[in-house]
Amino acid sequence: MTHTGDNSRRITTPGQLAALGLLLAGIAVLARWHEGPALWGGALLGIAGVGGYFVQFDTPRGLVQWLLAAVGLCMVFMFGLQLLIGVFA
Numbered sequence: 001m002t003h004t005g006d007n008s009r010r011i012t013t014p015g016q017l018a019a020l021g022l023l024l025a026g027i028a029v030l031a032r033w034h035e036g037p038a039l040w041g042g043a044l045l046g047i048a049g050v051g052g053y054f055v056q057f058d059t060p061r062g063l064v065q066w067l068l069a070a071v072g073l074c075m076v077f078m079f080g081l082q083l084l085i086g087v088f089a
Helices: 014-032 036-056 062-088
Strands: none
Touching (some): 014 036
16 A cells, blocks of 8 residues: 555635636726726636636635635626626616
8 A cells, every 4th residue: 555645635725716816806897997898808807707716616625615615606796796787887
């Protein structure tokens, strides 16, 4: 039997932080600009963040990851609201 080493679990993964960062960037852009290329750039950032959220937070482990998943879910809804405001403004 071989020992492959201890796999230490991180509190968060870089992918989780990147997904939340993309969502935050999308929300920030959409909150400021409601027309033109900036709107669509913010929409693309946010859509990438939403996709990353669903990939990275499919099985959160531990309290910190559950809290980040809850914050991320709120950010997903905020992004959707900002996108609707931008499209219909």
